[in-house]
């Protein structure tokens with residue numbers, strides 16, 4: 001075993017990992033990367049098929065992002081936002097606000113209110129969500145809406161791993177053990193169309209998604225939740241959602257019109273909308289922000305993963321002037337938002353983010369994303385011929401492939417069989433790296449991925465599924 005692998009085995013505890021399994025074999029130790037390619041200590045190359053857990057946008061070692069960080073490094077790496085402003089964070093805040101309010105590739109601008117006006121920086125997706133939750137909670141109290149503000153979020157929701165973020169999350173496998181630590185929130189049916197209890201139509205081959213006759217019963221469920229809360233005299237403070245596609249739930253896309261309609265319900269009941277675009281932000285769904293595709297603008301927009309192009313841990317929570325104003329007052333009123341992190345507004349992160357956002361917005365990069373989205377769509381179609389592929393769900397540059405025992409009955413594999421993990425192991429042997437979510441295989445290529453590399457990712461996935469499941 002390589003020396004670094006041995007050190008890892010000896011000292012490192014990995015996230016979301018059964019360490020007993022981890023310690024059974026030599027880990028892949030990454031030493032360098034370029035574009036969509038990662039290289040390990042033995043010189044073996046891999047395609048980064050999940051953009052290093054959904055973070056990387058333009059590829060590894062990108063000369064423009066590198067040089068922006070290096071330039072900033074020559075000035076200063078970090079000074080505190082507690083007491084001081086700094087150059088890249090000021091510029092980045094302005095750019096984020098402009099981008100979040102600005103025209104997107106597919107605008108329905110009429111609905112695009114409220115206007116986002118302020119940026120609160122933090123470190124990662126979880127902290128960006130904590131900030132949104134605390135602000136929404138306190139705003140609801142100060143505005144007189146509720147003495148005991150309540151949140152509603154979707155089944156399968158994932159908003160991070162800190163205690164507040166876990167409280168609005170609803171993935172039992174991750175969250176149940178800690179239920180004693182959490183504050184109570186409500187959950188409501190998510191639009192998981194593939195397993196919709198209101199649509200029992202038999203799947204058709206070549207497109208397992210037969211949701212055409214949908215009456216949007218899941219939207220009625222949300223309306224009912226809001227109605228019940230209001231009747232009880234404690235209306236929801238906010239609805240929390242991952243717009244267009246729930247990530248860790250298993251890449252669950254929302255049907256067209258769902259978000260727009262849900263936003264109308266939220267607004268109709270006077271609640272606030274918290275959009276968690278930690279995964280969907282920065283072009284991943286085809287538009288700069290996912291909400292733009294449905295003409296929806298939240299009161300809180302949480303971004304992280306792709307903010308710095310996936311180079312450094314930095315996050316932001318965008319919000320409105322109205323929320324900001326609720327925290328203004330004489331010092332002695334103690335209306336201050338008493339919250340912050342040591343690395344809030346970090347200069348290296350902000351410099352990387354500025355470079356990444358510039359890349360994101362240039363025309364050739366927009367065209368490249370459109371082409372990659374199409375290439376991915378075309379390649380994915382070959383997977384329908386595999387009997388263990390139940391559903392293929394693509395939104396923009398995100399794809400989730402749900403593996404099942406039997407596509408005709410949609411019967412799932414027992415999680416204990418580790419089908420997703422085994423398929424991803426077989427893919428790694430063939431030089432393609434990704435991680436499953438249960439029985440869902442995720443493909444989320446960096447934006448620089450070539451058509452040839454896209455084809456390789458999908459072909460390798462097909463081979464891995466066949467090898468893992470053929471004779472079982």
Ligand SMILES: *Cc1c(COP(=O)(O)O)cnc(C)c1O
Nearest residue numbers: 124125126158159160247278279
């Ligand atoms: C990854 C993720 C988070 C948490 O972000 P971290 O940076 O891992 O804390 C929150 N929400 C969504 C939708 C995510 O995908």
